[in-house]
Amino acid sequence: MRVMKFGGTSVGTVSSLRNVKHIVENTSGPVVVVVSALGGVTDLLIKGARLALDGMEWDETLRTVEGRHRDIVFSPLVAADLQDATWKEVSDLLALLRNYYTGISLLNDLSERTLCNVVSLGERMSSLIISRIIDDAALYQSMDFIKTERWFGKNIAVTDLTDSLICRRFSDLGTSCRVAIAPGFISTDRDTGDITNLGRGGSDYTAALIAAALEADVLDIWTDVDGFMTADPRIIKEAKVIAHLSFLESMDLCNFGAKVIYPPTIYPVFHKNIPIRILNTFNPEAPGTIITDEHKASSLQLFRGVTSISEVSVIDVGETESLRAPELHTRVLNVLSKHGIEVLLSASALKGMKAAVRRSDAAAAMRALREDFAGEGSEATSPSLDEHADVSAISAVGENIKLHPDTSCRLSDTLQDAGIDVITSATGASGFTFTMIVPQALHKEALTALHRLI
Ligand code: ASP
Ligand code: MG
Numbered sequence: 001m002r003v004m005k006f007g008g009t010s011v012g013t014v015s016s017l018r019n020v021k022h023i024v025e026n027t028s029g030p031v032v033v034v035v036s037a038l039g040g041v042t043d044l045l046i047k048g049a050r051l052a053l054d055g056m057e058w059d060e061t062l063r064t065v066e067g068r069h070r071d072i073v074f075s076p077l078v079a080a081d082l083q084d085a086t087w088k089e090v091s092d093l094l095a096l097l098r099n100y101y102t103g104i105s106l107l108n109d110l111s112e113r114t115l116c117n118v119v120s121l122g123e124r125m126s127s128l129i130i131s132r133i134i135d136d137a138a139l140y141q142s143m144d145f146i147k148t149e150r151w152f153g154k155n156i157a158v159t160d161l162t163d164s165l166i167c168r169r170f171s172d173l174g175t176s177c178r179v180a181i182a183p184g185f186i187s188t189d190r191d192t193g194d195i196t197n198l199g200r201g202g203s204d205y206t207a208a209l210i211a212a213a214l215e216a217d218v219l220d221i222w223t224d225v226d227g228f229m230t231a232d233p234r235i236i237k238e239a240k241v242i243a244h245l246s247f248l249e250s251m252d253l254c255n256f257g258a259k260v261i262y263p264p265t266i267y268p269v270f271h272k273n274i275p276i277r278i279l280n281t282f283n284p285e286a287p288g289t290i291i292t293d294e295h296k297a298s299s300l301q302l303f304r305g306v307t308s309i310s311e312v313s314v315i316d317v318g319e320t321e322s323l324r325a326p327e328l329h330t331r332v333l334n335v336l337s338k339h340g341i342e343v344l345l346s347a348s349a350l351k352g353m354k355a356a357v358r359r360s361d362a363a364a365a366m367r368a369l370r371e372d373f374a375g376e377g378s379e380a381t382s383p384s385l386d387e388h389a390d391v392s393a394i395s396a397v398g399e400n401i402k403l404h405p406d407t408s409c410r411l412s413d414t415l416q417d418a419g420i421d422v423i424t425s426a427t428g429a430s431g432f433t434f435t436m437i438v439p440q441a442l443h444k445e446a447l448t449a450l451h452r453l454i
Contacts, residue, residue: 001173002027003216005034005184005207009224010281011126012039014075017133019281021077023222024134030174032214033137034184034207035130037122038068042185042200045097049118052104062101066094069125077133086132093121093128113194120195123183123203130181137179142206145169146187148196152340155196157187157209159268166213182210201262208276212268219269219276221261227278227289228253228260230305231451235444238451242289242304249304249397250276250291252433256344256395257307266291295399302407303398303432306450310392310443312344313362314423317369318352318384323376328383329353332369339368344393345435347426352383354424356393356437391423392443394436396450401432408434411450418449 004027006020024033037045048061072078073087100118104110120143131139145165148155173180184203187196198205204221211219228250231239245253247270254263260278269276276291297304317332319325325348332355336343341364345356357365369385376382401407411434412422425436438446 001030001032001214001216002218002220003032003034003207003211003214004220004222005204006036006222006281007203007224008036008039008041010222011035011037011130014072014077016281017072017077017130019284020130020222021133023281023284024137024179030178030180032140032170032173032180032182032207032210032216033130033134034182034203034210035123035126036184036203037126038072041065041068041122041126042119045119045122046115048097048101049104049110049115052101053108053110055105055108058101058105062094062098065097069094069129072129073132078129079132082132086129089128090125093125097121116195116197119197120186123186127181127183134179134181136177137181138177140169140180140182142182142184142186143188143195146198146206146209147190148187148198149190154340155187155189155198157198157205158190159209161190162209163213166210170210170214182206198264199262204262204265208265208268211274212272215272216274219274220279221265221276222279222281223260224280224282225260225278226280226283226286228258228305230454231447232258232308235308235447236451241286243287244294244296245289245291245304246295246399247291247293248430249295249399249432250289252395252397252428252430253305253307256393256397256428256433256435257309258305260289297398297400299400299403301398301400302404302410302453303396303401303434304454305398306394306396306447306454308392308394308443308447309344309358310440311359312356312391312393312437312440313359313365314388314391314437315355315357315362315365315369316349316352316384316386316388317355318386320376320381320383322381323383325349325352331372335368335372336365339364341365341368345424345426345428345437347424349424354437356391356424356435359389362387362389388423390440391437392440392446394438394443394446394450395428395433396453397433399432401427401434410453412436414449414453415446418445420446420449
């Protein structure tokens with residue numbers, strides 16, 4: 001059996017849904033189809049909640065959401081005799097949305113829990129409608145089998161429990177219906193049963209959890225691009241599709257900024273050695289990118305792709321008499337990991353160390369370190385902390401980087417030759433991703449210079 005996931009743009013309009021219907025109905029054997037909310041709807045749902053919180057008019061946002069779904073329910077895609085009943089069910093969910101918005105504006109309060117309820121409606125509506133569009137399909141409620149728990153203020157999937165619930169729920173697939181439609185992104189808390197989600201972009205991860213649990217033959221991610229590219233094509237016009245990647249390469253490309261799939265997606269399927277294909281709903285004949293456990297790149301190729309995270313902060317930590325650089329380095333990484341903050345790069349510096357984090361994590365990182373160092377005595381004797389907020393992280397990714405140890409020098413030299421100052425650099429844990437921190441203003445120039453080396 002196979003698992004397919006269709007993203008927001010793929011399910012966003014009547015014409016794109018026609019492609020989805022065609023693609024799914026032309027597969028054979030049992031298939032699980034994981035779907036996102038209609039493109040842009042999650043953002044609209046959040047916008048409405050914020051307007052309600054600010055005491056502003058949210059009715060128009062709600063009407064836009066309603067209109068988007070109505071256009072599809074009353075299109076020829078849904079059989080005429082199913083339209084009214086389907087619309088009745090969608091209307092019940094829209095009524096819930098209206099109640100949530102009313103509640104938010106009355107109470108002037110928008111908790112994370114309420115927001116999770118609000119955004120869940122996007123996938124609940126899309127999956128319901130799509131289950132009426134595709135032949136021989138039935139709706140499987142992800143909230144019953146994707147379970148999360150709290151971890152540093154975030155909801156993360158509880159994989160063992162989720163795995164067994166998926167196996168149980170899908171045991172009838174192929175006998176009761178050929179196609180199972182499941183909403184992506186949404187889940188419930190294992191202890192409270194509250195509605196949660198897997199984070200923005202999390203539908204890919206839902207599909208991966210299902211594919212891994214059911215030991216699918218393949219996980220197809222249908223999106224709106226032709227696959228992983230050698231660089232972001234919006235920045236580098238010459239960027240090309242990468243036909244094949246290893247699991248590890250794709251993981252690093254995602255972790256260091258490629259936006260093709262949600263980073264945690266690869267992990268569960270990698271463990272079961274299930275290939276992933278990235279395919280384009282709008283260009284279904286294109287071969288896309290296939291991700292497997294093989295390493296097929298020619299040894300002549302320096303690296304596979306270059307990615308970037310444009311909004312980064314570098315935290316400079318200065319050593320002290322009692323806390324010398326090596327010990328300080330470990331300490332900083334421990335503190336940040338204890339707070340669930342991802343370190344994009346860490347490197348020793350002359351009298352201390354540097355850690356690069358996403359700019360959105362920088363304030364929390366500074367706070368965590370400041371609190372931790374407060375135990376070191378007075379401000380004068382504790383390590384100094386400085387944040388540099390105007391930098392980007394540029395990464396070259398490819399298993400060949402490990403084979404050719406001089407690659408990192410070539411990459412840094414290339415940037416220096418282009419007049420771009422490398423503030424700090426390091427090889428990632430995998431050994432085949434080399435990340436350089438450059439001034440944010442030169443981010444495009446850095447990508448362009450490196451892309452020429454591929
Ligand atoms: N609808 C959710 C989002 O926009 C999840 C997803 O599409 O993967 O983030
Ligand atoms: Mg996505």
